[in-house]
Amino acid sequence: MATAALPADAIVQAETYYLPPTPRRGQTAQDWSQVPGAELLYRWVESRFGWRVQVPTASVPDDPGLYARIDDGRWVAECICGNAWVVSVLDPRFGCASCRRDWVPLIVPDDITAAEAEALALDRRFWFHPDDPRNPARPEQPEPPAEPEEPQP
Ligand SMILES: [Zn+2]
Structure with missing residues (x-):
């Protein structure tokens, strides 16, 4: 996994958003520095909300994936x-x-x-992947018909 040093004004992402809780007096601070970025969410929801959610051990077969976008200065999906x-x-x-x-x-x-620089330079702090169907700037995209609510898995 490639890691890169992020400038101070970079767009926030998992590594800079999901931080260990501040230790109480007498407690040792947790070290999450070795937790892979995608798995930090699971540590965070447990420390923050008390949710015990197993880190997935499998991938959804043939899933096309989700687009990351910049929303209000944060990478989200x-x-x-x-x-x-x-x-x-x-x-x-x-x-x-x-x-x-x-x-x-x-x-x-x-x-x-470049995507982060674009979001920061335009002072929008928003950015969409050009192919993302949610991108409001995609040219000539007809409005998709309303989708029925899908049942939850
Ligand atoms: Zn979900």
């Missing part, structure tokens, strides 16, 4: 269950602590630095 989570673009796997699905690919831009 939105699950099929409707929950959005801060994601790691350095560890592009997506799992969901709400519906507890197995890993699906996280589709990240070829040039992450």
